[in-house]
Amino acid sequence: MAKYILKRILMMVLTVFIVTALTFVMMQWMPGSPFNNPKLSASQIAQLSKQYGLSKPIWQQFLNYLVNAAHFNFGTSYINTGQSVSLMISQRLPVSMELGIQALILGVPLGMYIGTYQAMRKNTARDYSLSIITLFFTALPDFLLGMLLMLFFAIDMPIFPITGWNSWMSSVLPTLALGMGVIAFVARFTRSQTLETLDSDQIQLAYAKGLDEGQVIMKHAVRNSLIPVLTLLGPLTAGLLTGSALIETIFSIPGIGNQFVSSISSKDYPVIMGTTIVYTILLQVMILLGDIATAIADPRIRLGGKD
Amino acid sequence: MTDKKLLEVKNLNLAFNPGNANEVKAIDNVSFDIYEGEVFGLVGESGSGKTTIGRTILKLYEPQSGEIHFEGKDVLKMKSVELRSFRKDAQMIFQDPQASLNGRMKVKDIIAEGIDIHHLAKNKEDRDNQVEHLLELVGLNKDHSSRYPYEFSGGQRQRIGIARALAVRPKFIIADEPISALDVSIQAQVVNLMKQLQKQEKLTYLFIAHDLSMVKYISDRIGVMHWGKILEIGTSDEVYGNPIHPYTKSLLSAIPIPDPQEELSRKPIEYDPTSETDGKKREMHEITPGHFVFSTDEEAAEFARG
Amino acid sequence: MAEKTFQVVGIESSSDNEKIQKPSLTFWQDAWRRLKLNKVAVVSMWFLIAISVFTIVMVPFLSQQQANKFNPNEIATYKDLPPKSGLPIPGWEGKHDGDDLYSDQNVPAGKNFILGTDDTGRSVAKRVIVGIRISLTIAIVASLGDLIIGVSFGVFSAWKGGWIDLILQRFIEILSSVPFIVIVTLFTLLLGAGIWSVIISLILTGWINMARQIRAQTLSVKEQDYVLAATVLGERPLKIAMKHIIPNISSTIIVQLMMTIPQAITSEAILSALGLGVQPPTSSLGSMINDARDEIQYYPYLVLIPGTFLVLISLAFYLFGDGLRDAFDPKSGDSGD
Ligand SMILES: Nc1ncnc2c1ncn2[C@@H]1O[C@H](COP(=O)(O)OP(=O)(O)O)[C@@H](O)[C@H]1O
Ligand SMILES: [Mg+2]
Numbered sequence: 001m002a003k004y005i006l007k008r009i010l011m012m013v014l015t016v017f018i019v020t021a022l023t024f025v026m027m028q029w030m031p032g033s034p035f036n037n038p039k040l041s042a043s044q045i046a047q048l049s050k051q052y053g054l055s056k057p058i059w060q061q062f063l064n065y066l067v068n069a070a071h072f073n074f075g076t077s078y079i080n081t082g083q084s085v086s087l088m089i090s091q092r093l094p095v096s097m098e099l100g101i102q103a104l105i106l107g108v109p110l111g112m113y114i115g116t117y118q119a120m121r122k123n124t125a126r127d128y129s130l131s132i133i134t135l136f137f138t139a140l141p142d143f144l145l146g147m148l149l150m151l152f153f154a155i156d157m158p159i160f161p162i163t164g165w166n167s168w169m170s171s172v173l174p175t176l177a178l179g180m181g182v183i184a185f186v187a188r189f190t191r192s193q194t195l196e197t198l199d200s201d202q203i204q205l206a207y208a209k210g211l212d213e214g215q216v217i218m219k220h221a222v223r224n225s226l227i228p229v230l231t232l233l234g235p236l237t238a239g240l241l242t243g244s245a246l247i248e249t250i251f252s253i254p255g256i257g258n259q260f261v262s263s264i265s266s267k268d269y270p271v272i273m274g275t276t277i278v279y280t281i282l283l284q285v286m287i288l289l290g291d292i293a294t295a296i297a298d299p300r301i302r303l304g305g306k307d
Numbered sequence: 308m309t310d311k312k313l314l315e316v317k318n319l320n321l322a323f324n325p326g327n328a329n330e331v332k333a334i335d336n337v338s339f340d341i342y343e344g345e346v347f348g349l350v351g352e353s354g355s356g357k358t359t360i361g362r363t364i365l366k367l368y369e370p371q372s373g374e375i376h377f378e379g380k381d382v383l384k385m386k387s388v389e390l391r392s393f394r395k396d397a398q399m400i401f402q403d404p405q406a407s408l409n410g411r412m413k414v415k416d417i418i419a420e421g422i423d424i425h426h427l428a429k430n431k432e433d434r435d436n437q438v439e440h441l442l443e444l445v446g447l448n449k450d451h452s453s454r455y456p457y458e459f460s461g462g463q464r465q466r467i468g469i470a471r472a473l474a475v476r477p478k479f480i481i482a483d484e485p486i487s488a489l490d491v492s493i494q495a496q497v498v499n500l501m502k503q504l505q506k507q508e509k510l511t512y513l514f515i516a517h518d519l520s521m522v523k524y525i526s527d528r529i530g531v532m533h534w535g536k537i538l539e540i541g542t543s544d545e546v547y548g549n550p551i552h553p554y555t556k557s558l559l560s561a562i563p564i565p566d567p568q569e570e571l572s573r574k575p576i577e578y579d580p581t582s583e584t585d586g587k588k589r590e591m592h593e594i595t596p597g598h599f600v601f602s603t604d605e606e607a608a609e610f611a612r613g
Numbered sequence: 614m615a616e617k618t619f620q621v622v623g624i625e626s627s628s629d630n631e632k633i634q635k636p637s638l639t640f641w642q643d644a645w646r647r648l649k650l651n652k653v654a655v656v657s658m659w660f661l662i663a664i665s666v667f668t669i670v671m672v673p674f675l676s677q678q679q680a681n682k683f684n685p686n687e688i689a690t691y692k693d694l695p696p697k698s699g700l701p702i703p704g705w706e707g708k709h710d711g712d713d714l715y716s717d718q719n720v721p722a723g724k725n726f727i728l729g730t731d732d733t734g735r736s737v738a739k740r741v742i743v744g745i746r747i748s749l750t751i752a753i754v755a756s757l758g759d760l761i762i763g764v765s766f767g768v769f770s771a772w773k774g775g776w777i778d779l780i781l782q783r784f785i786e787i788l789s790s791v792p793f794i795v796i797v798t799l800f801t802l803l804l805g806a807g808i809w810s811v812i813i814s815l816i817l818t819g820w821i822n823m824a825r826q827i828r829a830q831t832l833s834v835k836e837q838d839y840v841l842a843a844t845v846l847g848e849r850p851l852k853i854a855m856k857h858i859i860p861n862i863s864s865t866i867i868v869q870l871m872m873t874i875p876q877a878i879t880s881e882a883i884l885s886a887l888g889l890g891v892q893p894p895t896s897s898l899g900s901m902i903n904d905a906r907d908e909i910q911y912y913p914y915l916v917l918i919p920g921t922f923l924v925l926i927s928l929a930f931y932l933f934g935d936g937l938r939d940a941f942d943p944k945s946g947d948s949g950d
Contacts, residue, residue: 015787022799030802132653132932139927141879143886144902144920147909155910234790242794246886250906264798265888272798279792287790365845394847407838410640411860421846455639468842475846 001295008291012284017066019280023273024065028058030269047076074274079266085274089256093278095165096248096255100240102175107182108236112229114183115190116222119198130187137184143246146177150250163252174251178243182236189232193225200224227297233290237283312376313479313511314341314364319373321363333359334370335535338591341479346505346512348522348543350558351532357515358402360532361481364513365399366390377479395425398472400501402484404464408456414467415452418442421475441470446500462493466500473508481513486521498525520562523547528597531555534583540591541598551600551610554578644864647940654936657929664926668746680743681894683733690718691734696914699725728918732908741919744896745926751808751897752877755815759873762816763823764866768854770824771831778828789821793880794887801889808891811884815877826869830862837861864941871934875927882923898923 056064068074074085114134118127137145153173154162161170206215245257252258256275263271321334333356341347349357362368364375366382375382377393385393398421401407408417415438421427428434439449445466456464465485472480482501486494502525505512516522522529522543529546531539531554539552550556557578564570591599592607600610648654683691694714698705705727708714715725728738770781797814804810834840835858843853859866882899884890886906891897893904898919905915 011783011787012790015790018787019791019795026799026803128653131935135931135935136924136928139875139879139924139931141882141886141923143883144916144923147902147906147916148920151909151913151916238792241792242883245794246883249886260794260798261887264802272802276795276798279795283792284790362841367841367844391847394845397845399842399845401838401842403838407842409839409857409861411863412856420843420848424847457639471842471846 075270103178106179111186114187119194134184142243197224234287237286348526398477400482657932680739696729756873758816759820762820767824767827875930
């Protein structure tokens, strides 16, 4: 177990290193990047040269860059002059995490429930309708759903506030906008997983032993599909990172996603590069947590020998 | 059958997943020769390593150690030109007629696959003629060459597989349980066909089966396999009529006898495999001329006394 | 050697030779028969065919430039007109809160915009048609890119096996653990926004799924006896892949393609929303939604119209893909035989 976790952490460090190297490449060659931006003031340039050692050979610059990144030092924002990027991120990160976790808490249990229900009622009218509904929410991008929810439930029927993140009410629509996709994703996955387990010898044996359907589903099917759902933690997080960036923009929520989108349009490179690395680390950690949870929940899975 | 050795297998060893917890020693120090023009039958229960031996000879698996010589050339070291001609000379017929034909190809393209690879046809017409000839050779209607495999029965599919192997005019064919997946009613026809083709085309066979009765009928010599080892080699009549190794005796005692009276009195002999795991050094000993048994020196002396 | 012929008791041995089983359906015919039983999938298929034919037929009549063009002098007349069908259908009469905007803005009589106009007076109908064309083109080209890379990579990795497979699998694992938003942001910033950089970004993130599926399928097909037979005949690996492996995993490839296209449509819209997508004045479904984002309160139809097409087209691909999967794999379907 310890060996497995160590191996995964090494992979993680490697991935973050690759992404960091990519952002460095971007900084080097992008017009308008911190290293070659003609619009910067003399003091800004002086500060950057000091931080990154721009007069030194390129490999030293890279080392410098790595050391800075490892200390979460991404310099200062172009737009909010003088603001430290890491401070900007750390202030906004909790809001984004709250939104993402709410969406997961809403989406994962409900998705599992719907998926299991569908599997138990395989090929009935209800199963078909639910399949079409979950497919509909798969086809509907989060941000479009967010705009529609805003239009219907904040503008046409002013039940919820249009924007902001300051009350329970203000978090309902953004959470729904993000969570519906999670429900659909988890439900579709759970349905096929459960059908597969229901087909397996183990389950057939349980039926043969005279357990009734409810017992079989509870004892075996749910347990057997719970474990695979843990492996969804990675892909779900990847989706939430993108989704939340757009949802935060639409609902003017002060999270890192919102800030990231505006930093892209304003070409605020230090913020882009800092957020990029933070996003990568976040996803890596979630994948690792998912794998560890899977390993704990299912001792049969041979650690390290996946696939 | 001549005295010339076509295939020599020496001290062949192969383990799957070597070094892992799930290591399987599929071939354990196996040696045997096959003479030109003979049919060598290889029998043993399922999982004894017959398929693995066949596939290793045809370079589909890489053994850990040992030698395989085909017409005196080292198969394991073959490259490019030599390998190419080996691929023409040695062919295989498979067990499962369902899995052995690519369902997305027409019968004529399946049969002509080897013709295309080795450029054996001068032109398209020649290719069609060869395919028609092969279809007739294996007893199929030549008008069926544009059909797809799923339109054929198991026995017919096996004939297509045989035609595909024959298309490159091989010298040596490994038939890996070619009839065990077929209906009993069809089995005899396919074996008869193979026997007839062997004479007609002067082929050498390694005929693999788990059933001694069918092997005896087609083979000149027989090797008996168990747990990755060959336990007994001899002429067909010797192994069948005068079995020496206890495992061979037990295999023979398990064959049903067609006469109901005799069948009633048939007593299966239990095989006790402890002798294979007692750790004593065993090798092939020639008990009577041409009849080899895997045994210790003492056991061999015992067997020789009869 | 015995010269007698082997006979099994009670069997006439000639029965097998000449007769051919009644021709059954080929794999494709069989799948088609099963697909036709799935009404939802058939409706989705016709919907997709109709949309594609319509957008292709419209190419000579409606260029991208025409959909982008507007007359600066006439903006006041034509801007922000609601949809007007010209028929007395409630809600489709060119009125906003009871006002007839067409007469308020002095639009020449008889000139109707069935899907309304945007803030520069351009016809939404024209822009949607061009938008669908561009979104579909991007999605299909990107998905074909996924297919080519994914199939080559997947087949190669599975065929080689051993340490090559191991390394390639690690590579995929690392790439797939970098967030989508990070990859597309870095690459679009590097390449500059535009249709091609959207396509490349989509391929960069999309091929992995295809490669995984294809690898798993190839692993099982490569153990099939007909592949061994081809090897024994001396067939070269590349030929084996083309002749034996790819035809036998084609159903997986097709299903996967049908599932990749709607994902690409969604991703294109996401890129637009991030400001990294197709740039104005070119319209795609995603960019139209994004452009109208701030006006959703006043002109909801500017979001609803492209949004509806986006969801319907994606949904149709998913439903059709699901139907195809069931048709190719009878075990998972319900049509008994
Ligand atoms: N590809 C493989 N990987 C691991 N083990 C295998 C493989 N192929 C065969 N084996 C194992 O090797 C042994 C011999 O198998 P095989 O040669 O197929 O036997 P036979 O043909 O006599 O039935 C069996 O225990 C089988 O499980
Ligand atoms: Mg076998």
